[in-house]
């Protein structure tokens with residue numbers, strides 16, 4: 001177990017990452033806990049709480065785009081490659097952070113940074129290794145308004161899973177901006193998204209299916225369709241994706257409303273569990289293990 005604790009806050013653009021970081025910092029301060037806030041978004045603009053460490057002091061996306069004539073995504077990848085070559089910028093200040101701090105790392109919204117290229121996974125490995133040895137957990141935010149469109153919601157769930165696979169970290173999934181769907185969706189309906197219920201995907205209307213036939217062919221025969229997928233294949237694909245999510249039963253979401261202290265507190269307690277911060281604070285009494293074994297035996301019996 002590491003003697004430093006941290007969370008890396010990820011998720012698609014606009015999911016509410018920076019707002020969540022601010023809410024988390026506010027909550028930690030209210031509860032007399034310390035935190036060390038790291039901004040790794042080289043295109044970030046404004047912060048409620050000034051970062052303790054900011055990638056923009058090393059490199060700015062604007063400069064990279066201007067000087068190297070790169071677009072925003074290529075520029076971002078360049079910034080992270082530059083950071084990886086200059087890891088002292090990150091590791092030296094973090095070396096001095098002590099165990100009572102929660103290190104909060106605010107990431108950019110381009111999900112390809114964690115799902116397509118191994119840049120962030122290798123950065124995370126560096127932080128978790130060696131003298132730093134930070135016990136990390138990923139906090140992955142998905143916007144709750146996605147649930148109005150099931151396909152979009154499940155695509156978002158897949159991106160969360162993809163990040164889980166790439167990062168190989170304890171992972172907390174969060175549905176952000178819950179205030180925007182509160183009162184709009186019945187509690188029972190919402191539950192099917194919190195613990196993704198794949199029947200939602202199977203029941204999805206097969207809208208969007210297009211059959212296009214070439215001229216002069218038998219239009220009754222789907223094999224002559226010039227494109228896309230038949231209704232059957234589409235339903236089959238949905239089923240396969242649904243089963244994949246279902247078998248990966250680790251995917252469930254915590255509800256977050258950045259203005260609601262209780263929801264922040266709940267998310268924080270999951271982060272503390274995932275980083276094993278809780279465990280380090282509450283050392284077990286000798287004999288606890290025996291008690292647990294006895295309980296387990298009783299349950300088995």
Ligand SMILES: Nc1nc2c(ncn2[C@@H]2O[C@H](COP(=O)(O)OP(=O)(O)OP(=O)(O)O)[C@@H](O)[C@H]2O)c(=O)[nH]1
Nearest residue numbers: 012013014015016017018019108109177178257258
């Ligand atoms: N209603 C509501 N709005 C929120 C909440 N959290 C964030 N927002 C809004 O969502 C927008 C995006 O929030 P950010 O925190 O900037 O999102 P981000 O994920 O950091 O964005 P990028 O860094 O650009 O990827 C802002 O207008 C926020 O005010 C929330 O809990 N409720």
